[in-house]
Amino acid sequence: MTTTAVRELSFGQAINEAIRQEMRRDPNIIVMGEDVAGAAGRAHLGFVDAWGGPLRATRGLITEFGPERILDTPIAEMGFLGAGVGAAMSGLRPIVEIMFVDLIGCCYDQIMNQAAKMHYMMGGQVDLPLVIRTAYGTRGGDNRTYGGGAGAQHSQTLYAVLAHIPGLKVVVPSTAYNAKGLTISAIRDNGPVIILEHKFLGLRAKGAVPEESYAVPIGRAEIARRGRDVTLCGIGRMTHICSEAAESLAVEGIDAEVVDVLTLSPLDEETILESVSRTRRLVVVDEDTPVCSVARDIAARVADKGFDNLDAPIKTVTAPDTPVPFSAVLEAHYTPGPAQVISAVREMFGIGA
Amino acid sequence: MQNEAIRSSANSAAGLAQPLPSREKLLWMYERLTLIREFEERLKWLVETGVPVGAVHYYTGQEACAVGVCAALEPSDWIASTHRGHGHCIAKGVEVHRMMAELYGKTTGSNRAKGGSMHITDVRVGMLGVNPIVGMGVTHAVGAALSAKVRKTSQVAAAFFGEGGASIGAVHEAMNLAAIWKLPVIFVCENNGYAQATPVEYAVSVPRIADRAAAYSMPGVTVDGQDAIAVWEAAATAVERARRGEGPSLIECMTYRYYGHHQGDDTARYRSREEEQGARERDCIRRFREQMLDQNLLTPEELDAIESVNHKKIDEAVAFAESSPLPQPADLFTDVYVPARDGEQQ
Numbered sequence: 001m002t003t004t005a006v007r008e009l010s011f012g013q014a015i016n017e018a019i020r021q022e023m024r025r026d027p028n029i030i031v032m033g034e035d036v037a038g039a040a041g042r043a044h045l046g047f048v049d050a051w052g053g054p055l056r057a058t059r060g061l062i063t064e065f066g067p068e069r070i071l072d073t074p075i076a077e078m079g080f081l082g083a084g085v086g087a088a089m090s091g092l093r094p095i096v097e098i099m100f101v102d103l104i105g106c107c108y109d110q111i112m113n114q115a116a117k118m119h120y121m122m123g124g125q126v127d128l129p130l131v132i133r134t135a136y137g138t139r140g141g142d143n144r145t146y147g148g149g150a151g152a153q154h155s156q157t158l159y160a161v162l163a164h165i166p167g168l169k170v171v172v173p174s175t176a177y178n179a180k181g182l183t184i185s186a187i188r189d190n191g192p193v194i195i196l197e198h199k200f201l202g203l204r205a206k207g208a209v210p211e212e213s214y215a216v217p218i219g220r221a222e223i224a225r226r227g228r229d230v231t232l233c234g235i236g237r238m239t240h241i242c243s244e245a246a247e248s249l250a251v252e253g254i255d256a257e258v259v260d261v262l263t264l265s266p267l268d269e270e271t272i273l274e275s276v277s278r279t280r281r282l283v284v285v286d287e288d289t290p291v292c293s294v295a296r297d298i299a300a301r302v303a304d305k306g307f308d309n310l311d312a313p314i315k316t317v318t319a320p321d322t323p324v325p326f327s328a329v330l331e332a333h334y335t336p337g338p339a340q341v342i343s344a345v346r347e348m349f350g351i352g353a
Numbered sequence: 354m355q356n357e358a359i360r361s362s363a364n365s366a367a368g369l370a371q372p373l374p375s376r377e378k379l380l381w382m383y384e385r386l387t388l389i390r391e392f393e394e395r396l397k398w399l400v401e402t403g404v405p406v407g408a409v410h411y412y413t414g415q416e417a418c419a420v421g422v423c424a425a426l427e428p429s430d431w432i433a434s435t436h437r438g439h440g441h442c443i444a445k446g447v448e449v450h451r452m453m454a455e456l457y458g459k460t461t462g463s464n465r466a467k468g469g470s471m472h473i474t475d476v477r478v479g480m481l482g483v484n485p486i487v488g489m490g491v492t493h494a495v496g497a498a499l500s501a502k503v504r505k506t507s508q509v510a511a512a513f514f515g516e517g518g519a520s521i522g523a524v525h526e527a528m529n530l531a532a533i534w535k536l537p538v539i540f541v542c543e544n545n546g547y548a549q550a551t552p553v554e555y556a557v558s559v560p561r562i563a564d565r566a567a568a569y570s571m572p573g574v575t576v577d578g579q580d581a582i583a584v585w586e587a588a589a590t591a592v593e594r595a596r597r598g599e600g601p602s603l604i605e606c607m608t609y610r611y612y613g614h615h616q617g618d619d620t621a622r623y624r625s626r627e628e629e630q631g632a633r634e635r636d637c638i639r640r641f642r643e644q645m646l647d648q649n650l651l652t653p654e655e656l657d658a659i660e661s662v663n664h665k666k667i668d669e670a671v672a673f674a675e676s677s678p679l680p681q682p683a684d685l686f687t688d689v690y691v692p693a694r695d696g697e698q699q
Binding site (some may be wrong): 034035038039040041044045047049050051072074075076077078079102103105106144145146147148149150151152153154320321322323325326327328329330333334 | 404405406407408455456457458459464466467468469471472486487488517518520521522523548549550551552554555556557571622623624625659679680682683684686689
């Protein structure tokens with residue numbers, strides 16, 4: 001008799017498995033990006049599979065699928081993302097990696113004007129099964145007391161400018177489990193989907209991942225922790241921050257519900273509204289900067305459609321309206337942590353912050 | 354211009370298109386070469402002993418490129434750099450103690466701890482900034498050259514980029530702009546053979562980046578980037594051309610980074626030990642020293658003294674960084690917007 005324990009995967013390993021399983025299933029899926037494999041063109045010298053992305057999510061794929069389907073690109077985001085758009089319109093299902101979300105400035109036209117609008121502008125003539133994967137986020141409040149992180153141009157979140165574009169689906173997984181499931185859903189989606197993968201989830205995201213293929217549906221938020229007194233809406237790493245805050249709040253007798261948004265666009269308003277209808281209080285926690293943020297978008301929707309269910313004004317906890325500072329001590333202040341969430345909740349309940 | 358042989362400096366001054374730099378300048382060059390090497394080697398040691406400096410990209414091995422180019426520039430000229438920018442900073446005159454303090458995240462740093470390694474800037478010495486978004490620094494250098502032309506100064510700008518950066522659209526747009534407007538800019542491509550783990554023979558469509566200069570109607574030359582005099586010679590020629598109002602030039606420097614793309618990168622996954630060893634055998638600092646001694650241009654005592662001073666300089670830079678203050682939370686909110694300057698209305 002055998003017991004099959006579900007093995008644990010890291011965030012990057014889960015994404016790797018999703019891509020691998022889908023690529024086995026569908027020969028039209030290709031992967032493109034800078035050093036998605038590494039050491040391009042050097043297999044005959046004994047160098048292959050040298051890099052594999054910032055999360056190592058594409059490590060090993062070239063060994064199975066070869067350089068015809070795993071394509072290392074030069075540094076040319078506008079060009080190769082555009083090639084991804086064209087390929088998606090003509091029979092392939094490309095997965096294009098933009099190494100860091102901070103680089104979307106180099107190729108934003110291909111996302112905003114091209115991929116997102118093609119199907120609409122052409123009256124439905126073409127599908128656009130393009131997946132864009134990109135890494136985001138600060139190192140956050142770890143234990144560094146000096147020194148710094150990746151700085152202003154390698155630490156941003158920016159999904160607000162992506163969610164803003166009609167026609168583009170935006171997903172932000174938070175665990176190894178939903179990373180695999182959402183990646184599979186994104187690949188199977190016939191329209192453009194961008195997946196934002198936090199660079200520094202680390203052990204928080206590691207967890208049990210079934211070996212078989214499964215899809216986590218796009219457009220569905222999840223209740224990560226049931227509660228009664230306040231809804232904490234989190235995105236990506238902030239979902240874990242909300243869970244940590246909930247643990248601390250429980251000690252004080254406040255029972256928080258944590259909702260993991262998962263899909264920023266199209267947003268699952270129903271789950272959030274239903275949660276607030278029971279808890280009557282909402283805090284949205286978002287690592288992005290505040291102006292025109294997803295946090296404020298969620299808050300506005302709930303203030304509009306859930307007004308009668310609210311016992312207190314909605315609070316948002318976000319990064320400040322500044323670039324990301326290099327300094328580790330400043331970056332810790334920049335990145336929302338459990339303390340800020342707890343403080344917002346206490347304020348909401350009229351307890352001293 | 355196609356497939357031109359890589360230019361190295363001959364062992365005698367007779368082979369050069371330019372008269373050799375002055376003795377003072379040669380001493381300066383050795384001082385900068387060794388200061389960069391000392392800084393980066395010390396930084397690597399600090400990183401490996403746990404100092405949390407964030408993402409760093411060692412310039413070790415490429416010193417002759419930065420120093421050769423900056424030797425041909427005036428303090429009032431501009432340069433713009435890439436993520437691998439410590440060498441350019443030091444060559445242009447950014448103070449090493451302010452660089453080290455920046456890496457340590459202290460308020461005495463060049464960028465007041467707001468920028469870090471990838472953004473070190475010092476406009477007082479004409480350093481427009483280390484810039485890690487590939488190709489963006491090149492466009493800024495073109496802008497500085499435009500500024501010089503409009504304001505009718507004799508300044509020039511040098512734009513550093515890698516052979517990886519040669520694939521990004523912004524660099525091509527910048528070159529075309531510089532060519533049509535005859536801007537005083539020198540495009541310096543440091544071809545170290547690898548963009549992260551991607552080799553140049555895969556990513557670049559021509560045998561020599563310098564071949565692309567013809568596409569923008571500017572002169573292009575490939576030089577031995579591990580030969581500081583060869584780099585200086587090409588740069589001095591390009592600078593003279595720019596100051597005469599004849600427009601931009603492209604210099605491709607064949608060079609090598611001894612270490613990986615960023616700290617902790619395992620180069621064995623994409624390049625051979627033999628190749629790395631070969632590059633070290635052509636070490637630019639050792640070769641410069643040999644040239645200076647063989648040609649009786651400088652004395653061994655002078656060169657040794659320079660190295661000794663630089664070693665102490667880095668000791669002091671680290672001590673300065675360690676003892677400098679950390680930022681306060683309120684510093685997070687400074688310099689978001691640009692304030693009115695004296696006498697201005699806003």
